[in-house]
Amino acid sequence: MSELLFRINQVKARVANACLACGRAGDSVEILPVSKFQSESLIREVGQLGYSLFGENYVQEGSAKALHMPDLGFVLTGPLQRNKAKSALQYFREIMSVDRVELVARLRNMASELDVVRPIWIQIDLWHESTKVGGCSREELPALLDALGGDARLPLKGFMAIPPPHQKGCFQEVAVLRDEYQNRLGGTLLLSMGMSDDMEEAIAAGSDQVRIGTAIFGSR
Numbered sequence: 001m002s003e004l005l006f007r008i009n010q011v012k013a014r015v016a017n018a019c020l021a022c023g024r025a026g027d028s029v030e031i032l033p034v035s036k037f038q039s040e041s042l043i044r045e046v047g048q049l050g051y052s053l054f055g056e057n058y059v060q061e062g063s064a065k066a067l068h069m070p071d072l073g074f075v076l077t078g079p080l081q082r083n084k085a086k087s088a089l090q091y092f093r094e095i096m097s098v099d100r101v102e103l104v105a106r107l108r109n110m111a112s113e114l115d116v117v118r119p120i121w122i123q124i125d126l127w128h129e130s131t132k133v134g135g136c137s138r139e140e141l142p143a144l145l146d147a148l149g150g151d152a153r154l155p156l157k158g159f160m161a162i163p164p165p166h167q168k169g170c171f172q173e174v175a176v177l178r179d180e181y182q183n184r185l186g187g188t189l190l191l192s193m194g195m196s197d198d199m200e201e202a203i204a205a206g207s208d209q210v211r212i213g214t215a216i217f218g219s220r
């Protein structure tokens, strides 16, 4: 068995065990491989093992990969500057780091100009870590949703979060916020939370998607 397959099986087992531990269906959590800094050949290998969508953190790197590997899809998981909104919409299937009104306005303009539909996720930051990773606070969320205005070109898939490491209860806070907005907006909002080191905690709090880099690809 290749090392890559071994690691993927390990991740699958961790996800399945975490689901079992909290009474969730074993297949209720999606694994999104995060391929930043990884080579095209490794990504293709993971693609052959059953994955067709990959997370990338940088617009330039992810765009180049999307051009070279048109059979695979890429999702932008890293911060997005307003002046890269157009490239992001051109090359990525989804944008997971939508976190401020000015960015939403730009994305709406560009999506209309390009005539594309791109599901988006709102990146939530409830811990004032904004300077490090970006993210929308609880207070900013209503204005952001207003700015989005239910635009059919940018359907809202859910909330993404990167809580500070090893701080108990953070995933749960995002899950509560998700429940609140799901009730308010109607329809389903997914949760993308959990990485290589904390996928179990995130799944216990109700995450629907874990974004896994190191545990699949090895160190960067």
Ligand SMILES: *Cc1c(COP(=O)(O)O)cnc(C)c1O
Residues within 6 Å of the ligand: 034, 036, 057, 077, 078, 162, 195, 196, 197, 211, 212, 213, 214, 215
């Ligand atoms: C790098 C990265 C990941 C994956 O992190 P690992 O700890 O390597 O699993 C997930 N999400 C985002 C936004 C990242 O930047």
